[in-house]
Amino acid sequence: QSALTQPASVSGSPGQSITISCTGTSSDVGNYDLVSWYRQHPGRAPQLILYEVTERPSGVSHRLSGSKSGNTASLTISGLQAEDEADYYCCSFVGSGVVFGGGTKLTVL
Amino acid sequence: QLQLQESGSGLVKPSQTLSLTCTVSNGSISSRGYAWSWIRQPPGKGLEWVGYIFHSGSIYYNPSLKSRLTISADRSKNHFSLQLSSVTAADTAVYYCARAADGDFFDSWGQGTLVTVSS
Numbered sequence: 001q002s003a004l005t006q007p008a009s010v011s012g013s014p015g016q017s018i019t020i021s022c023t024g025t026s027s028d029v030g031n032y033d034l035v036s037w038y039r040q041h042p043g044r045a046p047q048l049i050l051y052e053v054t055e056r057p058s059g060v061s062h063r064l065s066g067s068k069s070g071n072t073a074s075l076t077i078s079g080l081q082a083e084d085e086a087d088y089y090c091c092s093f094v095g096s097g098v099v100f101g102g103g104t105k106l107t108v109l
Numbered sequence: 110q111l112q113l114q115e116s117g118s119g120l121v122k123p124s125q126t127l128s129l130t131c132t133v134s135n136g137s138i139s140s141r142g143y144a145w146s147w148i149r150q151p152p153g154k155g156l157e158w159v160g161y162i163f164h165s166g167s168i169y170y171n172p173s174l175k176s177r178l179t180i181s182a183d184r185s186k187n188h189f190s191l192q193l194s195s196v197t198a199a200d201t202a203v204y205y206c207a208r209a210a211d212g213d214f215f216d217s218w219g220q221g222t223l224v225t226v227s228s
Binding site: 001003034036038045046047048051052057089091093096097098099100101102103 | 170210
């Protein structure tokens with residue numbers, strides 16, 4: 001199983017919206033509505049921010065939303081805030097395990 | 110609140126076996142619907158799923174590590190373990206244990222432990 005493809009970096013100004021893509025294949029992202037997203041601040045463990053493409057865990061801001069089309073899932077963060085600056089990882093179920101994306105560094109300008 | 114804590118050797122010599130244990134508190138590894146997982150992150154790099162063991166005892170491994178990997182669980186101690194044999198410098202990473210709901214998404218994580226492979 002190959003890693004999912006994410007852009008290495010994205011950036012945006014406070015208040016703007018950004019979208020991070022996560023591209024897989026018909027064997028992972030395209031085959032299951034089981035994509036999750038994680039936020040990781042430096043030196044910290046990852047934190048679940050979305051699961052099953054669009055579901056938000058309790059306590060996660062409504063500014064975060066997810067979608068999927070074909071083999072590509074997306075994470076959108078609206079109303080960017082300084083605290084959103086972090087690394088973001090997507091993850092897809094693949095039937096006999098999971099596969100992560102390579103990660104995207106979000107910079108808030 | 111569920112807590113997971115990794116423990117084990119932080120320094121392993123090349124060709125030897127890396128061993129880690131994850132102790133679970135405020136929850137049971139026998140709970141239905143969860144897989145108890147290992148995920149690693151080499152310094153400065155992304156996350157890599159290592160493998161997991163379900164409450165039922167079913168085990169799934171990352172195909173790229175399968176030949177060197179053993180994941181097991183001790184329900185009496187409420188912990189699960191990882192053994193990775195024949196390690197090289199490429200196995201140097203922060204190793205996280207985590208709980209996966211339905212083997213799908215990771216909703217609780219340990220703080221991670223750095224394992225360095227070096228002579």
